[in-house]
Amino acid sequence: MKDEFKPRIIGFLCNWCSYAGADLAGTSRLQYPPSLLPIRVMCSSRVDPLFVISAFLRGADAVLIAGCHPGDCHYQEGNYYARRRFACVRKVFETLGMESDRLRLSWISASEGPRFANVITEYTEKIKKMGPNPAKKNIFL
Amino acid sequence: MSSVLKLSRSAEEGLRELLKFLLEKKRVKAVFTLCKIKKNGTVSYSLITDADMLKDALPLFPLMPQNAGKLLSRLTLKEHLAEPIAAVVRPCELRAFIELVKREQGSLENFIFISTTCPGTYPLEMSVNGDISKKLPEYEEDVKKGNVISDTRPICKACEHFMPYSADMTVALIGEKDIDKNCEIFLNTEKAEKLIEGMDGELVERELETEEVKNLRSKRQEEKRKLFEEINVEGLGLSGLVETFGRCIGCHGCSRVCPICYCVLCDFDSRDYENEPSTYESELKKRGGVRVPPNTVLYHLGRLTHVSVSCVGCGMCTDVCPADIPLSTIFLKVGEEVQKIFNYIPGKDVEEAIPLNKFEKDEFTEVED
């Protein structure tokens, strides 16, 4: 059997909501594919666009930023800034004809264990269909 | 309708006379303008206080040796101007300066900005052999007709923001049939009207936005479309980027001349972006090969995220690129698209906050879920 493509997704999860939501998914024993490699940050606003680009060029099949729902930010309004920065990076990708669907911003609260599991499952499926990140094999980055 | 000072001289002479008047009447302490440094017409920006030296001023010379926004920022970074200076700058330079002012990299205080409806400039490389001087008659004819001017920089041909947004005075050039005889200076602010008090010349009322201007705008839009098509920015994809940026020699000249790159030390010049030996190892393990030096795509993508919201499309990056990478086309396109989502025109209004530093609670629902 040929090796099946199993996506690798780097996820920047904010400590207070999405990381907690991911924990809850585990505590609830919700099963989702082991595609996500979480990096905990205190707030989604910590995510420098360069983290995203770097993760992408290093070969991550997708990059997920997950934070508190708008209005819920533990640090008042960090997620609003995160959203603007994300919109910008995504637009840069889009305009350059790169697959901007490989970048995703999701709001997942601390009580949304099922949503976390769903987001990962569904996103993994989607990336699977898109195939591996072409950056993975390219040596001239 | 705006109030216009009409002088019966060529546009360039008229403007020179205005500058002279301002200096002699001590309305300004100094004038910032292009001056010729060689007979064959190479120019450089200069600060002038001696009215006699204005004879060498070529305020309308179609070359952008550096983006003046960046220069004005250097002048006012530490302290704002103590006394008024009149600066003759192109619309994109003024916009760049305003973007810098928004980032505390300069101050508008005591500046009087004189700009033009900008016909565009020639590439930097043409300044070397006096080629531009030879082109001047042809240039003037095209300006009069409101044409897209051949051999000017592609980025200028494709520029839509050729009308200054916040100049105190605007010299009308585009589509003006008798710029060799008449100089019409639009007085956009009260400050401007005060400054020219006592100057010989006729005061008239008219519109700056003429049919010719409108026509040129649509011609340039068409040029822009063609330019984007030619480079096929949206079709680049990762492989396109690798090809395009693959020839980058890593000189980072583009960021040195970019007015929006104001960092004391560019993050990409710091050690953080050099691969550790271990990274080479893991990269080689992963890919079986690695470009040396690496991270060129990262550098350009990174710069795009840094400057795209504020890119004014001045084209300096392309002018200096030794590897002929069509940087300004890519940056203009990406800049436009990014600015569009924030409904932002960089450098238009100094009061308008930089998009990445503000937010609405209900927005961008299309990028989130």
Added chain:
Amino acid sequence: MFNKNKSILIVGAGIAGIQASLDLAEMGADVHLIEQKSSIGGHMAQLDKTFPTNDCSLCILSPKMSECARHPGITLHMNSSLISINGEPGNFTCKIRESATYVDPDKCVACGLCEEKCPTKVTDEFDMELRTRKAIYRYFLQSVPSNYAIDAEHCLRITKGVCGLCERACTAEAINFEDTDKEIDIDCGAVILAVGIDAFDPIVYGQYGYRKFLNVVTSLEFERMLCASGPQMGHVVCPANDKPPKNVAFIQCVGSRDRENGRNYCSSVCCMYAIKEAIIAKEHIKGLDATIFFMDVRAFGKEFDKYYRRADEQFGVEFIRSRVAKITELPGGDLRLHFAHQDGGRDTRDFSLVVLSVGLQQRKDILDFSESIDIKLNDYGFCQTADFQPLDTSKPGVFVCGAFSGPKDIPESVMSASGVAARAARFLGLKRQKKVSKKEFPPERDVVGDRPRIGAFICHCGINIAGVVDVPGVVEYAKSLQNVEYAEDLLYACSQDCMETIKQRIEEHNLNRVLVAACTPRTHEPLFRETLREAGLNQYLFEMANIRDQCSWAHMNEPELATEKAKELVEMGVAKARGVTPLQKLPVDIDPRTLVIGGGLAGMTAALTLAETNYRVFLVEKEEKLGGNLRSIQFSLGDSEPQQLLEKTIENIYNNKLITVYTGTEIKTIDGYIGNFRTTVVPLHRGGTPKELQHGVVIVATGAGEYPTEEYRYKESKRVVTQLEFEKMLHNGVFTGKPMQNVVMIQCVNSREEGRDYCSRLCCSQAIKNALVLKRERPAADIYVLYRDIRTYGLKEQYFGEARDRGVIFLRYDIDNKPTVELIDPENPNSKLHVTTIDPILGKQVVINADFVVLAVSINAPEQNRELAQMLKVPLNEDGFFLEAHVKLRPVDFATDGIFVCGLAHCPKDIDESITQATAAAARAMTVISKMVVEAEGSICEVNSELCSGCGLCVEVCAYAAAEMDEEKGIAFINEALCKGCGACAASCRSGAIDLKGFTNEQIFSAIDSLEMAEILQHSGT
């Protein structure tokens, strides 16, 4: 501060009990927090979202719960209740019963293996009996403490002596069937009751068919149905037919505002939570219609009216003003509502689901409880409090907070909890705290510049991790990684003996960084950090890899892939650990003095509360006299006298040597930060010289005023007056002995309309109060109240009833058809008035001859707030009131540390509420000034001044005013005392000049770089 006890007993660990515990523990008290359930959190933990922000309830509560459980000053007594209180204030002895749980909390690691094996299913109380749990259970998934308990009533081993499967399943050997109930004595200086309330049981409303018709649910049940971690996982279906509802009806005032059933009070929260549930339900279920049947919409709190309007306009929630008479069930489970329209016409509507908005009521066991500890209850079973002393019970030294003293929403509960902390603090022997930590640690070893020597410890967590992940394999992998000096697997890394092992290995192998791969850092990082400190390492030289919650538990059926992922997580952890550096928490000296801005009731109360606890206060008031709005308030709804309160308070202020009063004085500048403020005050009278005050904290109590209205001929006629003016006239006896027939009161003047979209909260009760005063004096006077919604929330409702009983006529008007006022003789400014209004019930015009028209003008935030807000770098809301750090859980704090708000400056509120919030502000201030030093966060941002271009973008994105510009150098710097370590500024800085310590760019890049994204996949595909 003699020999008083430092301990305090707090009964009930809902949000109020948690907040009171945290505040008192921060002040240095030894807190005993007792809770009947096996988790803290109370009702708030059951809520899905909170109004008016739709904040996720658990997201904001969880951090507070873990803070509470971790705080060295707080001892939790779970499954416990208070039996008796003996002794005197300052010296009580309380008897506590701790029920047996049969699970040793020190051994239980909450792995859940026992639960899987337990054969007994019991309906779950936390999820409102909408699902089942086992006889051994965790109260809810995120419960704190996390350990399990056995439900003795249902456990087969305990009831019948059979089974014991859990004991066999528990690898941690935590099950102990020999456990027994214990009684213990706790000595304490004061007691705080935060026992909370129950939800009303609507079974007594037979006409609504609760429990008979499956699709009739209570609002709390519905809340669980909506919750993503609830029994339906947020996918709402009707209980009768498992189908998603097409439409849902909310019936308001179920168990509230019901005199016949002896429930003559408003539960205060139901209108808002119904609106919230309607909005959330509409978000969850596409195409759902939501209808709310109500009497008055009581959206009286801060930002509530805007929320109400959004529900209506943006979300299309339907509001029907009607009381539903009865519900009948249709075949298939749908429900038919029978109700009358306002005009009396009868109607029916069918719904798939009906939610009964049940009110708050006294707890079932409250009578016995109050008797056993000898405190008085009021007529409705809430704790009795005296007027103007909303936090004191009838028993000295025993205090009350939260909804036990009357219906409250979350922020009000939190305010009362902080307030009660200050009230109780006076009875405790508290001294200013010298040291930040109570525990002694060995000196830290200097590791700066040393090559990283990482110890990696991989936890089995019994079989929780090891049952899925190949732990020895991960250990081997860890050993192969650069800089990993040592790796080992541990059975339960968090157990005492394993932590000893870690300490030993640090010593043996001279480790200078530690990685633990186990569960989640959110709960366990503090524990391991402490272990590092005990081993003489800086606590930040630590990193965790979450291979349980986010790996083994989530990929139970893919052990190989889970193992690969665990390896990668360990590798990322090691990459990040390589870059960790020792961090210090910056100590900030605290000046113990407080500046209170505003000398109204709130300011004075805050000042007195602080001074009575021995803190110095500067009280600055711009008027010549203290008292603010209270000077104009003559009557109260009950029989207490506001003017006496005013006199007594002012007297106390001037008699207290610790308070320096500056009247007729303005604030000119405020500089500094928490612990170290410098403020210049300037007397307003001529020749006054400015004075500089130094203080550690600021309390903003600048109040608010009446809006300068121009409506309803107010400017033209002397017979049109505001409620405050009317009150003065009543007080001065203007009406005594003169013929007067008709008074028309118009409500909501300049309130609740375009541009001024908020409820002024007080006006309904103020109108009723003045109407009752006038009626008492002149029973024959005809009083009309023209209103939009009567908002006599909480226990004020009874006065609304009394006013109706006494013949005050209430006529509703619509915002689109406002009443009009005309002078009967337009030439004569003294002329009587014609008030014309349209009765929406009859749809007819009503003209009233009025001797006086009294306007309830809105409460208006003063313009000067802007200037002060700028000086303090704190925000205002749209309406000009000060905006607190968090509308639910930090109602008196600002995001900027060391600055607090109370009284009308925050939003409209009545006397008791102002007193409560002012006391709360004092308490929050005391949590700071009770310390000589506070520690800033350790993981904070720093500016590399060599790289900073001074663009100021960081200053703009910082929510805490921590990023500032050094104007002279033209570069930014971070005020370490204020930084919270979110990193928003770091990501905004394109020069890379700002970095977040503990989460540096370098660390994150190397975590990214460490991943071998291409490789591992190919291996694992087979």
